[in-house]
Amino acid sequence: xxxxxxxxxxxVANSAALxxxxxxxxxxxxxxxxxxxxxxxxxxxVLKDNAMSLVERFVPEPDDDEIREAVRAALSAxxxxxxTSAQDLDGSAPETRRKLFRIYQQLARDGKLTCRLDLRWPxxxxxELANAGVNxxxxxxxxxxxxxxxxxxxxxxxxxxxxxxAYASDAKTTGVFVTEPGDMxxxxxxxxxxxxxxxxxxxxxxxxxxxxxIFETVAKQNGARDRRxxxxxxxxxxxxxxxxxxxxxxxxxxQPFHVADDGRWAEGRIGAKRCASSYAYRxxxxxxxxxxxxxxxxxxxxxxxxxxxxxxxxxxxxxxHPKGWFxxxxxxxxxxxxxxxxxxAFGAFQDADRGTIAAGKLADFVLLSRDIFADSERDKxxxxxxxxxxxxxxxxxxxx
Numbered sequence: 202x203x204x205x206x207x208x209x210x211x212x213v214a215n216s217a218a219l220x221x222x223x224x225x226x227x228x229x230x231x232x233x234x235x236x237x238x239x240x241x242x243x244x245x246x247v248l249k250d251n252a253m254s255l256v257e258r259f260v261p262e263p264d265d266d267e268i269r270e271a272v273r274a275a276l277s278a279x280x281x282x283x284x285t286s287a288q289d290l291d292g293s294a295p296e297t298r299r300k301l302f303r304i305y306q307q308l309a310r311d312g313k314l315t316c317r318l319d320l321r322w323p324x325x326x327x328x329e330l331a332n333a334g335v336n337x338x339x340x341x342x343x344x345x346x347x348x349x350x351x352x353x354x355x356x357x358x359x360x361x362x363x364x365x366x367a368y369a370s371d372a373k374t375t376g377v378f379v380t381e382p383g384d385m386x387x388x389x390x391x392x393x394x395x396x397x398x399x400x401x402x403x404x405x406x407x408x409x410x411x412x413x414x415i416f417e418t419v420a421k422q423n424g425a426r427d428r429r430x431x432x433x434x435x436x437x438x439x440x441x442x443x444x445x446x447x448x449x450x451x452x453x454x455x456q457p458f459h460v461a462d463d464g465r466w467a468e469g470r471i472g473a474k475r476c477a478s479s480y481a482y483r484x485x486x487x488x489x490x491x492x493x494x495x496x497x498x499x500x501x502x503x504x505x506x507x508x509x510x511x512x513x514x515x516x517x518x519x520x521x522h523p524k525g526w527f528x529x530x531x532x533x534x535x536x537x538x539x540x541x542x543x544x545x546a547f548g549a550f551q552d553a554d555r556g557t558i559a560a561g562k563l564a565d566f567v568l569l570s571r572d573i574f575a576d577s578e579r580d581k582x583x584x585x586x587x588x589x590x591x592x593x594x595x596x597x598x599x600x601x
Contacts (some may be wrong), residue, residue, distance in 0.1 A: 203256050208500050209292070211249045211359040211501070214256045219244055221290065231255065233379040235361065250355045250379050261299050268304055279316045280598035282504040283567035283587035286317040288495065288549055290350040290400070302346070309343040315590075315597035316566070319549050324399065326393040331367040337398035338550040339341035339378070342563060342593070346550065348398040348548050350433065351388060352379040354408035357470055362405035362437065369472040370547050380398035382411045390419045393428060398550065400431035400454060406439050413445050420449065431493065434459075436478045437471065446490040452548045453485050457512035457537065463515040473537060476527065482512055482537075483530045493548035494540035495566075505541050509573065510583035512537040523588045534574050534582070564594035570591060 205212040208311060214222070226243045230236050231327060237245045257285030279287060291298050294378050301320070308314045319338075322330055327349050335546055337347040355361025355377055363376040369584050380388070389399050399588070403409045403526075411433060416430045432446070435453040446453055460480040468476050478484065494512070496503045510516075515525035525531055546556030555563050568589035578585075590598040 203253075203260060205253070206359060208356045208358050210356040210361055211247065212253045212256070213246050214248060215246065218256050218259070219246065221259055224248075224255050226303055228255070232381070233377055235377060247449060249359050250352075250361050250377060251396050262294055265300055265304070268297070268300055272301070272304055272308070276315050278503055280590045280592075281587065282506070283569075283590050283598075284316055284496075284503060284505065285553070285565035285567075285590065285592045285597075286319070286546070286547070286555055288319040288321065288348070290321045295329070298322070302344075305344045309341065314343045315592055315595075317345075317555070317563075317592070319345045319348060319551070321348040321350050321400070321448040322346070324349040324388045324392055324401070327388065327395070327397055331395040336396040342418070342479045342554065345549075345551075347396075348400065351385060351399070351401040353382075353401055353412050354379055354405050355401040357436065357467060358406055360470065363411075364405040364437070364438070364471065364475070365407045365410075366475075368470055369468075370470050376405050378411075382415065385412070386415045386418060389415055390422060393419050393423050394429075398429060398431075400433050401549075402433040402437045404434045406437045406442070409438055410442050411437060411441060411450065413449060416451055417445075429548060434484075434497075436463075437475060438481055440478050440484075441474065443478070443481060443484050443490070444488045446485060447488050452491045452493050452544075454493040454495065454545075454548055455480070455482070455540075456495050456501055457482070457508040458501040459497070459511075460526065461507075461511040461518050462501065464515070464522065479513075479527075479567050480534045481530050486536060488530060491544055491547060492536075492540035493544040494537065495545055505568075505574070506585050506587075507583045509534065509537040509541065509567070511583060512540070513579065532593060534579070538573075561568060565592050567591070 202213045203212055203218050224244050231251050233250055235249040236252050237247035239245045307317055321493050334345050338345055339347040355364035361377045367375050392399050401412055401548050403412045431452040431454045433454045435455055513530050513534055515528055517524055517526050543556035546552040570586040570588055573582050573585055588600045
């Protein structure tokens with residue numbers, strides 16, 4: 202048995218799984234991974250980040266029918282919460298991803314895609330796209346490829362987000378680099394050089410700082426062009442690094458629900474001072490940075506409305522911050538909606554045909570049960586329902 206933590210950065214394996222994988226007291230921590238051990242040094246069952254691959258390689262891959270079933274369920278869930286475009290930062294094994302891509306294409310040909318999909322490859326496998334001559338945002342209105350995702354570090358919840366200083370909850374660790382900065386620099390440079398769009402997961406303040414350095418270096422080496430580098434999450438930032446996003450033209454691709462979830466326990470991990478410049482929506486916007494909001498589903502809910510509520514009100518799920526956790530980082534409803542629509546479209550080179558309601562753009566829109574822009578509705582945003590979802594002029598969901 203192997204059970205992954207919902208953020209995907211930690212898992213627990215039972216003794217039978219560890220035995221199957223050959224993980225013993227003598228097994229060293231792999232680069233970018235941690236094997237938790239008991240007092241004798243034997244594996245305790247908890248595997249973090251790259252250490253999970255020791256067991257994951259024995260997990261059977263889904264077959265075509267299982268993938269189709271998952272896609273149908275996901276499309277239904279997306280339509281119900283008004284999502285008409287999604288960027289799928291896929292983490293599957295290569296053959297599973299190829300199957301998924303073929304299924305997306307078949308559904309599009311059959312007119313059965315109710316959500317426009319942008320499928321992205323792991324950055325370490327960029328050559329698969331490069332060798333086929335694919336550039337950023339290649340494809341149709343419904344299925345596109347040409348983007349990549351990499352990982353600088355782990356997550357705050359697993360104490361593997363890479364920080365400059367030690368964790369307040371564990372003075373022995375500053376987190377881990379899932380990909381060493383030198384290796385990431387080489388990957389980003391090579392992928393960018395062949396015209397692919399790069400986004401990289403960075404959560405800890407050091408991971409973000411190092412990634413901004415990498416983006417700056419690569420842009421200078423490869424020359425000026427519209428590349429739209431993105432930092433996925435950009436959660437914990439040193440104040441000095443916030444203006445660098447604007448200076449370097451880097452997009453902050455963030456998921457606001459995390460502030461409502463993580464705000465319950467983040468101070469216990471890294472202390473109040475570092476949390477003050479975490480999930481820094483207001484500071485980033487004031488610095489002129491483009492925000493691209495998303496869900497991080499299935500780590501967080503797919504529903505954009507609960508994300509808008511989190512960005513606007515910053516109330517934590519435990520109810521302990523009714524006026525907002527670090528309320529100075531709150532933003533307006535209009536700013537949050539723009540980040541979910543135009544910002545995320547811009548971050549995928551798709552703002553020419555979506556992201557705003559305008560003549561000539563794709564007819565993708567929703568009807569809500571409340572006017573969330575009204576001041577009187579500010580405390581009810583998360584209770585708002587999608588009544589109607591329209592993709593390409595076709596009704597794909599209608600609430601009975």
